[in-house]
Amino acid sequence: MSEIHPENYSHLRNLLCERIAVHLPDDKAYLAEARLHNLAREHTHGDINALIEKACNDTGDELRCQLVEAMAINETYFFRDPIFNESFIDHMIPNLMTLRRKERSLKIWSAACSTGQEPYSIAMLLEDRFPELKDWDVQIIASDFSRKSLAKAQSGRYGLTEMNRGLPARFMALYFEQIDLEWQLKPQIRDKVSFQTINLVQQWPEDLPTFDIVLLRNVLLYFSIADRNLVLSKMRHQSRHDGYLLLGAAESLEKSSGFKPVSASKYGSFYQPS
Amino acid sequence: MATPQALVIDDSRAMRLILGDLLNQLGYETHEAGDGQQAISLLEEDQTIPTLALVDWNMPVMNGLDFIKAVREKTCYTDMKLLVVTSEAEVGHMVEALTAGADEYLMKPFSSEALASKLEMLGLRHA
Numbered sequence: 469m470s471e472i473h474p475e476n477y478s479h480l481r482n483l484l485c486e487r488i489a490v491h492l493p494d495d496k497a498y499l500a501e502a503r504l505h506n507l508a509r510e511h512t513h514g515d516i517n518a519l520i521e522k523a524c525n526d527t528g529d530e531l532r533c534q535l536v537e538a539m540a541i542n543e544t545y546f547f548r549d550p551i552f553n554e555s556f557i558d559h560m561i562p563n564l565m566t567l568r569r570k571e572r573s574l575k576i577w578s579a580a581c582s583t584g585q586e587p588y589s590i591a592m593l594l595e596d597r598f599p600e601l602k603d604w605d606v607q608i609i610a611s612d613f614s615r616k617s618l619a620k621a622q623s624g625r626y627g628l629t630e631m632n633r634g635l636p637a638r639f640m641a642l643y644f645e646q647i648d649l650e651w652q653l654k655p656q657i658r659d660k661v662s663f664q665t666i667n668l669v670q671q672w673p674e675d676l677p678t679f680d681i682v683l684l685r686n687v688l689l690y691f692s693i694a695d696r697n698l699v700l701s702k703m704r705h706q707s708r709h710d711g712y713l714l715l716g717a718a719e720s721l722e723k724s725s726g727f728k729p730v731s732a733s734k735y736g737s738f739y740q741p742s
Numbered sequence: 743m744a745t746p747q748a749l750v751i752d753d754s755r756a757m758r759l760i761l762g763d764l765l766n767q768l769g770y771e772t773h774e775a776g777d778g779q780q781a782i783s784l785l786e787e788d789q790t791i792p793t794l795a796l797v798d799w800n801m802p803v804m805n806g807l808d809f810i811k812a813v814r815e816k817t818c819y820t821d822m823k824l825l826v827v828t829s830e831a832e833v834g835h836m837v838e839a840l841t842a843g844a845d846e847y848l849m850k851p852f853s854s855e856a857l858a859s860k861l862e863m864l865g866l867r868h869a
């Protein structure tokens with residue numbers, strides 16, 4: 469494997485920062501080497517330095533986009549963290565069902581959905597645990613900046629490794645069908661999620677509704693403080709005053725963020741506008 | 743706390759070794775059986791009931807499904823978690839296994855993370 473020249477690594481860091489506000493540390497060149505391996509094979513006979521140079525000098529933007537997407541792959545799996553069982557089922561959904569019983573509507577945003585396991589997990593949970601929601605207007609919007617991840621998410625198809633992680637066997641039996649060596653979510657779940665390309669640090673679509681639940685998990689930790697504050701303040705405007713914001717298990721917010729922690733869960737990390 | 747016990751039931755010796763190894767790494771003491779009948783004899787001889795049994799599907803003498811049915815008939819084994827471990831070609835059996843009383847399903851080949859994630863889903867501790 470070729471080693472990245474410091475100059476190219478710095479080009480790459482600038483590109484990631486400029487496009488998705490991600491700050492790649494000085495010492496993560498090995499990560500870039502691993503993640504760009506396939507793209508380099510496709511475009512520059514495996515030469516990663518040539519790949520970065522080519523992307524930087526390209527007149528079109530396509531290769532630069534692909535570079536950013538390849539770098540930003542986010543690990544995700546079905547029912548990531550026990551937070552789903554604890555806070556979602558026992559607290560958030562029942563509470564919102566009481567609060568919204570008149571309007572009978574529930575809007576959920578998975579704001580960095582990567583390959584789709586998170587929004588689909590929610591769709592399966594709602595279907596399985598809250599049959600009362602059948603005649604409600606439930607919207608699950610899932611977004612990511614990466615078109616590549618979104619394409620996979622939209623297909624609803626997963627391989628063995630993905631199926632083996634986190635997904636209860638019962639849900640696999642109920643909601644998936646096997647196609648060759650992969651499994652595909654049945655339309656009854658797939659149709660519940662609508663996907664959009666949204667880059668959190670760029671302009672958000674104007675027709676985005678205000679949400680009852682926003683999942684913004686394991687995203688903020690890669691942002692600078694300024695970008696983090698910007699995203700949070702936009703997120704506050706996009707949230708109902710009594711709605712919820714869910715972060716990753718290891719993330720937390722300061723008081724100044726405009727969100728206050730809800731202390732009902734031992735898994736922490738869920739917030740409401742303050 | 744006592745070391746948790748796991749029973750590995752598979753007719754392939756290689757598979758028993760692999761599974762046993764992974765479980766040891768996750769903090770389990772393991773016992774092995776080559777088919778369902780052997781597993782039942784082992785359970786009857788032994789005083790302590792394992793917290794977990796990993797069950798292969800296709801085995802001679804008594805297969806995985808019959809083992810699950812036999813075990814789920816006896817109340818003393820109610821707390822023993824049954825994790826079916828099979829190749830992906832046999833996934834069609836999953837509903838049958840769950841109906842018979844299996845708790846979870848793991849497809850071969852799998853990583854140690856996948857096994858750990860299943861144990862977590864079953865509410866079992868692991869190293």
Ligand SMILES: [Mg+2]
Pocket residue numbers: 752753754798799800801
């Ligand atoms: Mg076998």
